[in-house]
Amino acid sequence: MAHRDVLDALQRDYAARAEAIRRDLGRSHSADFAEQAQQRQNDEVLEALLAEAEQGLLLVRQAQQRLAEGRYGECLCCGEPIEAARLAALPVAEYCLGCAQFN
Structure with a gap:
């Protein structure tokens, strides 16, 4: 599969993922206080997941x-090529393995 396709x-x-989380966050909460407290805790988890999706x-x-x-595929630090296996595992990699340890 080509890099662009990946x-x-x-x-x-x-x-x-972000859209689904936004939909879940937009739903109304229960009138029951105990259930509402649980829903608000769930919202905090959803907000963290949304932040991860937006960062992605x-x-x-x-x-x-x-x-x-x-x-x-070029390391932003040293300019050398990023290892093919690293790009296959992490297509958004910005650094080669050597430089990733320091960034």
């Missing part, structure tokens, strides 16, 4: 920008 699939996944979207957009500029 990044596009990741973008769709993060966007769908940002990282994908940045990787797509690097791809468009011809810099995808």
Whole structure:
């Protein structure tokens, strides 16, 4: 699968996840106080998951920008190529393994 296809699939996944979480957060809460307290705790978890999805979207957009500029797969720190296995495991990787330890 081409890098562009992988990044596009990741973008769709993060966007769908974020949208589903936003829908869940927009639902109304129960009138029962005890149940409402539990729902508010659940909302906190959903808000953290939404923040993760939005961060994932940002990282994908940045990787797509690097791809468009011809810099995808190039370490932002040392300029060397990022290992293929690392990009396969983490398509939004910004750093090679050596530099990732320091960033």
